[in-house]
Amino acid sequence: MKKNINEFAFELRNKYPNTYNDLEDDELVKLWLKKFPGDKSKIIDLEDHLQQVTEPIFDLNDNVLYIPNSITDRLPAMVRNELKKLHPSKQEEFLEEYKRRKKSVFVGYMCWLIFGWQYAYIRKWGVQILYWFTGGGFLIWAFIDLFRIPKLVSNYNKDVSIEVMRNLKSIS
Structure with missing residues (x-):
């Protein structure tokens, strides 16, 4: 129809x-x-x-993003600007790799709750070992992390987006 x-x-x-x-x-x-x-x-x-x-x-001067706003809103401005310069197929490559490597806040909370592995989840092994040796900062650090996990995961995902963009630009 x-x-x-x-x-x-x-x-x-x-x-x-x-x-x-x-x-x-x-x-x-x-x-x-x-x-x-x-x-x-x-x-x-x-x-x-x-x-x-x-x-x-596809006119590369269009400066159009073919990536959903729900994702681009979470990306650093530098990455958004570089994405606008890319061909739509390269934008799709970025999106696939970013989705594959990004971390979830929910899983971050699960790691914190069950294992105390929230720093290992975002690949901060030095901080994770210090966290274990101090017993979660005598549980004070563990309590504070309850509120910090969304920001930690967000910062990790921003770093991932920059790295994915860097790799994509170096390949092409």
């Missing part, structure tokens, strides 16, 4: 919640059709509204 521009944009926003809310309907559909030109057949009024989108050419 063919849809008009607004219906198609609404469908995309429902499919990827909190991702394309900052774009107008026409802009969203243009961006989508650049990435997936085969979806032109799903839209009724394509010729009337989107005459500019005729072929799947």
